[in-house]
Amino acid sequence: MMAQQPDIIVIGGGSAGAACASRLADAGQKVLLVEAGKSDKDLRSRIPALMANIVQTPDFDWCFQAEPDPSVGGRPDVWPAGKRLGGGSAINGMMFIRGHKWDYDHWAKLGATGWDYESCLPYFRRMEDNERGADHWRGTGGPIAVSEIRSKYQITEEWVKAVEEAGFPRSQDLNGEKAEGVDFIQLSQRSGLRWSAARGYLEKASPNLEILLETQVERIEVENGRVTGVSVRQNGEARTITSRYGVVLSAGALNTPRLLMLSGIGPAEELKKHGISTVLDLPGVGENLQEHPATHLVNSVNSRTLNDDAKGLAGIKQVMKMALKRSGALTTGIGHAQAFIRSREGLEAPNIQLAFSAFAFDITDKGNLALRSESSVSTLVGLMRPSSRGRVTLRSGNPETAPKISHMLLGNEDDVMQLVEGLQIARKIMGQPAISGDVTAEVRPNEELESREALSHYVRAATIPMYHPVGTAKMGAKSDPMAVVDADLKLHGIEGLWVADASVMPTLPAGNTNATAIMIGDKGSDHVLKAITEKASAMAA
Ligand SMILES: Cc1cc2nc3c(=O)[nH]c(=O)nc-3n(C[C@H](O)[C@H](O)[C@H](O)COP(=O)(O)OP(=O)(O)OC[C@H]3O[C@@H](n4cnc5c(N)ncnc54)[C@H](O)[C@@H]3O)c2cc1C
Structure with missing residues (x-):
């Protein structure tokens, strides 16, 4: 003491x-x-x-x-x-x-x-040691290591292209000048390990x-x-x-x-x-x-995902990759690429976050998450400015x-509608040429749910807090x-x-x-x- x-x-x-x-x-x-x-x-x-x-x-x-x-x-x-x-x-x-x-x-x-972005920017810059280097918006030499993802899958690259094909811009850095569009996710990690x-x-x-x-x-x-x-x-x-x-x-x-x-x-x-x-x-x-409410689109695919790398011999290879190269599936965070988009006209800033993961979970009977056994991907659809x-x-x-x-996570009807719009956009992305050839089925919500009403029922049943x-x-x-x-x-x-x-x-x-x-x-x-x-x-x- x-x-x-x-x-x-x-x-x-x-x-x-x-x-x-x-x-x-x-x-x-x-x-x-x-x-x-x-x-x-x-x-x-x-x-x-x-x-x-x-x-x-x-x-x-x-x-x-x-x-x-x-x-x-x-x-x-x-x-x-x-x-x-x-x-x-x-x-x-x-x-x-x-x-x-x-x-x-x-x-x-x-x-x-005194908390406008210009005033907060020096602190965002001084906190970070960004692997992408420093510029007017980003910092290096700070205490928090910010790194690129090290669990790489071809399908993530395809998703990024597909977002562009669906009409959204590519951002060179979502933490930089343009916090709108699609980019790979950066992580609080150094050499593949969490950097708290x-x-x-x-x-x-x-x-x-x-x-x-x-x-x-x-x-x-x-x-x-x-x-x-x-x-x-x-x-x-x-x-x-x-x-x-x-x-x-x-x-x-x-x-x-x-x-x-x-x-x-x-x-x-x-x-x-x-x-x-x-x-x-x-x-x-x-x-x-x-709190940010979020729902998921889950697709099964015919290309390799982390779900495959978690099994049997492949899983052992990933342990070796982590031990020897500090890369691979064990370095994965919760997402691999993301997009900030506007789901409708007339908004002053993006209202939806899409976070793509080259893996997906099932929800067990007991409500726990279990990695799906087949090759799968998921897109989290998060509502950024809920009214509730x-x-x-x-x-x-x-x-x-x-x-x-x-x-009340979904206490506002328009919040539900914005999530429905986000889900529709996430679906549209999976239908773009860059990625559609990989998709074998829509697991959740499932193709048959098409109308806004049907999707709003899905959103109400399958929306969870993002822990924010x-x-x-x-x-x-x-x-x-x-x-x-x-x-x-x-x-x-x-x-x-x-x-x-x-x-x-x-x-x-x-x-x-x-x-x-x-x-x-x-x-x-x-x-x-x-x-x-x-x-x-x-x-x-
Ligand atoms: C599961 C999960 C996943 C998340 N994923 C992400 C993500 O990927 N990216 C992201 O940006 N954000 C994510 N977040 C959110 C982010 O981590 C939080 O917003 C952030 O950590 C909040 O920081 P804080 O300082 O407000 O509180 P905290 O980081 O929660 O710190 C509060 C601290 O106070 C301590 N404490 C509380 N009460 C007492 C007491 N009475 N006496 C002594 N100590 C006390 C707690 O033990 C804790 O250490 C996630 C959060 C969770 C829980």
């Missing part, structure tokens, strides 16, 4: 927390990072294809389950959340994508002043940083409107740790509102229900929950109890009663408390959310540092 009192405590060593803690320590602050999970130094996290074995495993994942969702037939979906150093980045699908410029400019319009935020930011962190693992924060302590420290539980023992300037909360979009409410910060009615005394009545805590909003509340005042997640929850402690001006933090990430109404993680995003970006969460942690450190420096000068004066 740190001999001196830390200047600042960061709660949660996930994608954003790792970045924030490390940058603050580099800037000379004594930082204590408190993480509930274990270290991410574990082969199951490092070897990309083993992702399927760690999601829904309590040793890696908080394994939350949402309430039954009436918009998807009453199904109670699983909502995974990383529980390791690195958080989501230690268990996720490794797709590295920033989202569209439009999203950040939209945040700024909603009240997140913990690996990037924490392994070579400054000695100013101390990390407490397997320690859960149960409460943020507030006295006279100012944060004094945190109460933690480690190996069953409870204690309080104080800090000089306060706390940065980076527990992720599901745990951040939970911890705020457990600390008496949130909607007063909700706190009262669980016998928690109100420290600050802040109605936006836990509200504004957003949910909420995170408490089940009880006990810090051991999982939060209550109430969401955001928005539950949204950033916004004080005049917005539902805003939880200001544009400096400082919590409205309490001194010495900042939130830096996916929960501050006012809306979802068009893309998987890890790079954006890291950017928030990295940029957030500058906001926190500025406030601490001002406080220190005021104390010295």
